[in-house]
Structures are given as structure tokens and as C-alpha cells.
Amino acid sequence: FPSHDKALLSTRGALVREITPDGVFVDGGINFDAPGLFELNGAFDRSAVGMVHAVENGQEFIYVTDFGERLIRKVPALTGSNAAPANLTEAQVVSTIALQSALPESRLQDLTIDSLTGNFFVADDASGNAAIYEITPDGTVLGATDMLALGEKLGIEQGFSGQALTDFVNKFADLEGISIDPATRTLYAAIDDDGVGQFGLDYIGRQVVAIGL
Secondary structure (H helix, E strand, O other): OOOOOOEEEEOOOOEEEEEOOOOOEOOOOEEOOOOOOOOOOOOOOOOEEEEEEEEEOOEEEEEEEEOOOOEEEEEEOOOOOOOOOEEOOHHHOOEEEEOOOOOOOOOEEEEEEOOOOOOEEEEEOOOOOOEEEEEOOOOOEEEEEEHHHHHHHHHHHOOOOHHHHHHHHHHOOOEEEEEEEOOOOEEEEEEOOOOOOOOOOOOOOOEEEEEEO
């Protein structure tokens, strides 16, 4: 995040909390589950899964992905208390980036902002089509990293073949989170077997993959 003394956590359409790096909750919070936000034609038709904190012209904002609607919404970083988080209303949504026609499927997980270009990187783990997309602030898709193709490339490099290669590649379809290291210009992607045990008890299903920008 632009400010390294705090982080923001999302609990899938419920609350956003601010915490210090050592895990202490800062007094405050935002309620994303306020009445109307998740109703039909509400601000969030599905759930707010991925999010990133940004400071623009001295003001704090949060960009949030909508898991099912292929949208990125910009909302203010509201203040409240731990006991009574501030309710986010539809009127407080600053802007929306529509990606419905630009992306082939609709399972937006996480997002991050490239501080050098101002572009977004968005993780989409749609079944059979997992990818990380680079998107401009106006919603134009500049390019994509095909996670299954990346998994196959890395698997072959590591000597996998047959079923072992298939199992390795399948893991890349479960794209959980992404983050950018601005110093090294590296994009990190977290992938996971989703705890279903498809790789067997002796297989480590969770992994972080480094991708050069």
C-alpha cells in the first residue's frame, strides 16, 4: 500500500478494518454490508472481495472489485469505530470502472495498483480462464497473463509431465490474490488448491508465483 503503516482487510462484503503491521486494530471501520448495497440493482450486486487502499490528492480511497459483476468501484475511506463501523451507501460510490464487455468471465478476486503507471492489475480466477489483467483507470484492458499457460510453462521447466503436470497447472486456475513490489517491478500472485485436496495429502497446494512486469 502507499502508506506502509497500515493495511486494509476485506471479509467478503462485510466489514473493512484498518490494522497496524503487528496486527493491532485501529479504531474505525467501514460496513460494506449496509442495507441496499447487495440488493438487486444495488451498488454491489455480489460481494466485495478484492480491494486496495490509495491516497490521491491527500484523500484516502478504496478500490473494490465486485466478485460477480466485473466492476471496480472507488469509494471513500470512511471513518467509524470498531463498535460501529461507518455505513457505505450507494451515494458514496465515487466512480465505477465497468469491465463486463472487456473480460471473458466474471470472478474478479483481487486487485492492485501499479504506482509507476497508475494502472490496475486485476485477478480473475474464472474456471478454465484464470488470468491477471492490466487495466487503465478508464477500464481499457492493456494485456493479460494467462495463468494456466504460465502454470504449464513453469511445470515443464520443473520437470513435471502427465498427471503431475496437470495437477500442477490446475492449481494456477485458483487465483486468490495479487500484489506488486514497486522496487523490483515484480507482480506476485497467490494460488491455491482451495482446500479441496485435489493434489493429495502430501502435495503443497498453496504457492506464491513471481511474475515480471
